[in-house]
Amino acid sequence: MPLVDGIDYDAVAWDIAVKTMKVGEIAKITCKPEHAYGRAGSPPDIPPDATLVFEVELVACNPRKGLSSGSASEERARLEELAAANKEEEKKKREEAKAAAAARIQAKLDAKKGGGEGKGKAK
Numbered sequence: 001m002p003l004v005d006g007i008d009y010d011a012v013a014w015d016i017a018v019k020t021m022k023v024g025e026i027a028k029i030t031c032k033p034e035h036a037y038g039r040a041g042s043p044p045d046i047p048p049d050a051t052l053v054f055e056v057e058l059v060a061c062n063p064r065k066g067l068s069s070g071s072a073s074e075e076r077a078r079l080e081e082l083a084a085a086n087k088e089e090e091k092k093k094r095e096e097a098k099a100a101a102a103a104r105i106q107a108k109l110d111a112k113k114g115g116g117e118g119k120g121k122a123k
Helices: 012-020 069-113
Strands: 026-031 052-057
Touching: 012 026, 012 052, 012 069
Parallel strands: none
Antiparallel strands: 026 052
């Protein structure tokens, strides 16, 4: 877990991002609440449902003992797949939220067309 400004961040986004970075690379890491501290937060430093944003530069990297360059490449590929899958999941969630919002708006418009009778209740 990374230690930043004296705070120990337990965030899945860090694990994915840092493991896929190259030495010298600068990255902006955005940790959504579900991949960081969630509803609980980490008072007093991190409020509930906080999205954490970091700009990080990887200045050095020491390979784990016993890790061959082949297995390191495989690990990088696995992490890149995981990051892509996470991105797709986020996209799907956004699309579902948009569809749900559109359905709510359409229901309100339909209710207004009907003169507002019933307001969604059975007649």
